[in-house]
Amino acid sequence: MFTLPQHHLHQATTIRYRHNRDHRIYCAITTQVKTRPKLEPLVINTTTLATPPKADDPSLKSTWSHRAWVGAGCGTVLASLASSVVGSYDSHIWLEPVLSGFIGYLFADLGSGVYHWGIDNYGDASTPVFGTQIDAFQGHHKWPWTITKRQFANNLHALARVVTYIVLPIDLVFHDQPVVMGFVGMASGCIMFSQQFHAWAHGTKSKLPAVVVALQDAGLPAVVVALQDAGVLVSRSQHAAHHKQPYNNNYCIVSGVWNRFLDDHKVFEALEMVIYFKLGLRPRSWSEPNSDWTEEAEDSPVTYVT
Structure with missing residues (x-):
């Protein structure tokens, strides 16, 4: 007797034939059952505007704190x-x-x-x-x-x-x-x-x-x-x-x-x-x-x- 593994047997129809008095043959027909695909959440990439700093950008200017640290560093080196x-x-x-x-x-x-x-x-x-x-x-x-x-x-x-x-x-x-x-x-x-x-x-x-x-x-x-x-x-x-x-x-x-x-x-x-x-x-x-x-x-x- 032939038996399909359980993990391959999704849907089966069994047909029995009588061959003689002492033998029986079992045939199994399997059909693949399609599973619903897993839906992933939709991710939308946001687009940001990237611009270089302008000449008058405050991030390019020196502050009194910057000057103080440079003065301290120069004094230390000297x-x-x-x-x-x-x-x-x-x-x-x-x-x-x-x-x-x-x-x-x-x-x-x-x-x-x-x-x-x-x-x-x-x-x-x-x-x-x-x-x-x-x-x-x-x-x-x-x-x-x-x-x-x-x-x-x-x-x-x-x-x-x-x-x-x-x-x-x-x-x-x-x-x-x-x-x-x-x-x-x-x-x-x-x-x-x-x-x-x-x-x-x-x-x-x-x-x-x-x-x-x-x-x-x-x-x-x-x-x-x-x-x-x-x-x-x-x-x-x-x-x-x-x-x-x-x-x-x-x-x-x-x-x-x-x-x-x-x-x-x-x-x-x-x-x-x-x-x-x-x-x-x-x-x-x-x-x-x-x-x-x-x-x-x-x-x-x-x-x-x-």
């Missing part, structure tokens, strides 16, 4: 450098503090690249602590020119606050160590001003700070342009490569001296693979470039984001 100079004079050593300051400069460029890579590729506006900066840096790819519209203290206050909180205790503890102070002063100063170096890398010679333009008009060299051309500050041409496909290179924004090494040795790509296999997180740079990455000119029409 205190570090002054301690290094005074300590060097008292100890009659100069080479070690100068070398430590140079190492601090290199460290700041590397640190800016690692941090820039991280917030460019991971997280979003809802990420705790770093959400605001992540949103700003990721949105920066769409409207990179807005950084040139930010006022000085507005652009630097966030990093100045971090420098003040971290460096001030170090100044108090290691003020008599000129080598330590040389490293801390140079590293923290370059990190705090990295956003201004970044802004200058997006500008043109005609949009340089008023002081620089005044010096140039007086016949003196344009200091910022000279430093960019010498590679002391990240250049406009080098950083422009970061804003072109595939958007996964030239992350360092202090001097850019680390960019070639990091890109040629695929350091960030290796880190992305480690993070993916350990945590399952895909960086944004692995996705095909979309409207979030595509730069819009200053006079472009508004766009709609779904």
